Amino acid sequence: MVLTVDVGNTRIKAAVFEGSTVLESFVFEKKELEKKIKKILKKFQNCSDLVVASVGTIEKQSFLAFEKQLKLHFLSHEDVFPFVNKYATPKTLGIDRMVLAAGATLQYPNQNRLVIDAGTCITYDFIDENDQYLGGAIAPGLRLRYESLHNFTARLPLLDLEEPQSYIGNTTAQAIHSGVVNGFVYEIDGFIDEYRANFSNFIIILTGGDADFLAKRLKNTIFANSNFLLESLNQTFQYKINND
Structure with missing residues (x-):
């Protein structure tokens, strides 16, 4: 399972995927980040990867608390893209x-x-x-x-x-x-x-x-x-x- 997180200018959106299937999606405020991610990972304990795309003000350090539970991936311009x-x-x-x-x-x-x-x-x-x-x-x-x-x-x-x-x-x-x-x-x-x-x-x-x-x-x-x-x-x- 993969947990994807989109940090926008206003709110955070997240979703858990099994392959290409969305199991559940979430929307929450930035101040709720750690609490909400913990709750999601408690419910979906088979998540192996957390993938983040951020245009907001939340830094990578905000996600480091979860690096012992699953692999963290922060997409950047250096990654390979299909275009x-x-x-x-x-x-x-x-x-x-x-x-x-x-x-x-x-x-x-x-x-x-x-x-x-x-x-x-x-x-x-x-x-x-x-x-x-x-x-x-x-x-x-x-x-x-x-x-x-x-x-x-x-x-x-x-x-x-x-x-x-x-x-x-x-x-x-x-x-x-x-x-x-x-x-x-x-x-x-x-x-x-x-x-x-x-x-x-x-x-x-x-x-x-x-x-x-x-x-x-x-x-x-x-x-x-x-x-x-x-x-x-x-x-x-x-x-x-x-x-x-």
């Missing part, structure tokens, strides 16, 4: 984006792939049918857009995510919801349309914490999988084992 990295600044490419690209490459061979990860930030990552990672885009996620409207203006309130009642907001709150949510959806559809206009044989994977909320609002056909990063992390680890 050719054509990013002009490869060392600055987030390990989470590399893992998503690896998962898309392994799960959907011989086609163009666009992975959209809607979390704290929204990232777009494109891997072509020749398994070349070409790059993508980074923009603020839904929560960041709500927070920026509140933090950088004098009077706009901080709102929680909510379905807009109409594209025409007839109150300040509804205008914010329309601007944030509809603008976000139009942005994603616009990016997808641009890629579709330039590439055929195309698949789109939508993942991240806001994937389920967004999936039914997009006009384009997508594969929505909120656990795609954890699945990709497991697949990347298996690929690393087989190709080191």
